[in-house]
Amino acid sequence: MGLRDLTAAGQIAAVLAGETSSEELLDAHLAAIAADDVDAFLAVDAEGARARAREIDAMPERPPLAGVPIGIKDALSVRDVVTTAGSRMLEGFRPLYTATCVARLEAAGAVVVGKTNMDEFAMGSSTENSAFKNTLNPWDHGRVPGGSSGGSAAAVAERQVPWTLGSDTGGSIRQPAALCGIVGMKPTYGAVSRSGLIAFASSLDQVGPFARTVEDAALLLRHMVGRDPMDSTSLDWPGEIAAPTATDLSGMRVGVVDELMGDGIEPGVRAAVDAALGTIEELGGTVVPVSLPSALSGLATYYVLAPAECSANLARFDGVRYGPVAPAANLLDQYETTRGDLFGPEVKRRMMLGTFALASGYYDQYYGRAQRVRTLMVREFAQAFEKVDLLASPTSPTVAFPLGDRTADPYAMYMADVCTIPVSLAGLPAISIPCGLADGLPVGLQLAGPAFSENALLGAAHALEGALAFDTRPPGLVT
């Protein structure tokens, strides 16, 4: 077993046992990135990573994350490292500061090796909206890795790094985790600071971990959560994210959301999820059906609110203060040409949608109404959690789809997030773990819980992970 086959926790243990060093770990992973055939990374900071790894190796007492390498979604600012959010609008842009969550991980001893590919400004479910390149699914190079955090998911599945950070607005961590056969978690809204996360939809965006094991995801999350004075919407996480140890689910009541098990779910996905529900019962859990009627309006609600917020969030990109700028005769021309040339079609589509949804005369009909549905959804989830401890559903209605399959049909692409969006709108934590294969492609199971139930979620996911014994190694991957 090579160094890359160790989990992050395993790598930390190996460093602490003196069996390897941070720099040796870095070399092993940099070599994998160099030989990359899934195009997971947009930028690699080998020099900076090496300097940091040596620094950590020289420390008499290793920090908790012991210099284990990490990949960061390109939506997160890392000082002096090119950060583009997958857009030509920020080509070559080097931020002046580091996102709080990244800075916290660095302080805990993580070594940032580079920035991973993503859908432009996190808008998409396949990473095909990246302005720079497609990332391939490690399980089938003809298929998408999911998105928007596709690069982060593929990098972990391909064992180029043991863990990465992604951001999730409507499913952008959970869905690619499902499609790439790994673990991905979206924490409670406010649990992780958004400072330094290039905003897509501020009221939904949340940073979270990708890893091959639930234990690793928990470990990474432990060092990220907590109030940040730079983010007014961040909160003190009550207590500490614990190392998950549960091996059974006795006494656990798991609700299966009727509305998310309907017609749109592929048979192979349904079969794998049903099998996982059986495993939950075998582990001592009780599975009960629950109804979240407004979940069916989730997609429509999301595609009003998120575009509305993004229409304002992305208005700052005008080429004046940073980023490339198109030559123009006057200011208006400069705005129009820069924005017209450098934003991709999906980003423009959503900004147009959002601008329309906020227009006077339409506001109440769209934005106002969507907010009311969102409030209703929060209430329905709260009611559901009076009856059950966790909710289970497929993470994605389908397995990874072929590259190019949905690029011409935005609505089909939006459907990829139908199961993950309601949880996002309610601001709740959710985790996706691989629960089996359908036609040789991974299927993800989504578990969602009440606000700040991360420890319960991670515990349940850990118990289930042990029983399901899913092999995260994609076929043909040589480590």
Added chain:
Amino acid sequence: MSAYEPVIGVEIHVQLSTRTKMFCGCELSFGDPPNTHTCPVCLAHPGVLPVVNEEAVRRALLIGLALGCEIAPRSIFHRKNYFYPDLPKAYQISQFDIPICGRGEFRALREDGSELLVGITRAHLEEDAAKLTHAGGRRAGAAESVVDFNRGGTPLVEIVTEPDLRSPSDVALFLRQLRQTLLFLGVSDCSMEEGSMRADANVSIRPVGSHEYGTKTELKNMNSFRFLERGIEAEIARQEEIVGAGGRVSQETVHYEPDTGHITSLRSKEESHDYRYFPEPDLVPIAPDPAWVEELRAGLPELPLPLRRRMVGEMGLSAEDAEVLTEGPELVVYFLEAAALADPKACANWIRGELRAQLREAGVEPWQSKVTPAHVAALVGLLDAGTVTVPAAKEVMAEVIVSGEDPADVVESKGLGAMDEGDLAAVVAEIVAANPDQAQQLRDGKNKVIGFFVGQTMKRTGGRADPQSVQRLVREAVRGD
């Protein structure tokens, strides 16, 4: 008498003089080199988030409390979207339907003693835009425009009044007294010239006796009360002319040219802006602890209007004294400290008169000088006790201005104490004896001659004689002859 009545409401933007900006840690500055007080947050770099300046909230609350506004238990920020080079995020963080301060009212005092009551619609918190400078003056047709982000993100409170004002002079009066109140609160520099206080007026006219509102125009951003007053006058005249000729006033933004006295339409096209307001998702609601609000309310300084009433009613000051002394918070504090220790009217006279006159040359205000309020009170006390004469007191003050010494010590060391009555009587007797002709004239009823004796006595005594006593002693001496 015009057949029309003007109806005017004003919107006032007040830059808060906090140490840092509204949503980031950059220090506020005026006059520093351009773009030296900026950071990723106020330049709207990718990924940054706003964080509310608590001191700005405190000051907004003080303003609201002083204006008698309802304080919202929970108010929220909105994004106001528009593209302009002075707005790096392309939206301004402002407040929309739930401002921090709701309805209130402001009372101003006219010169004739009547009261002007102005309803306050709201006061809300927002951030200022950056400063644009257009080469070649006005922005239309400017060859080049440059932007200074130092000002961008400065905390602003926007105060909106009801359309309660009926004359340009009332508008100016209201704004002057509002400004004074804001100065008393210590929340802003309120400098019209430097733009830390800016006022727009919404002006319409209607037939006298009508209760409906006419179409209003917005008179933008005048940089002095005088220009604003004149601009409103000109705008009223323009509207009266239009309506008088059977025309209709169109809703637009207008600009007053102080040089020509003309009103020009500024940007009726941009008026159709749709700002697409929506709740700012990066910020949580402002929900001030009620105990904190009560603490602020209890700690409000005495405001100009009630203070002026107290000065006249309880302290025996003239209306003019009261107005002059409440010009600014520093002078008022100075006066009140002195008035607590000695006769308020005498303190007022000395501060307004001799002290300011003597300090004027050095360009120093009383509170900046070495003369403390206690010094003023001490001097008034010395006068009261007859320890010094008025001319000597002026000399003492001049000395205190230089040395900062205690007035009593100055009197002692400079020998400026008033002369003993017996000694003074002897001097007067001598002078009367030496000038028999003048003494006879006085006996004959030529009262003017007394001035001659007083002058002679003052000269001889070096100002240490009390002129009143001298007059009395001269008469006694002449009669006794």
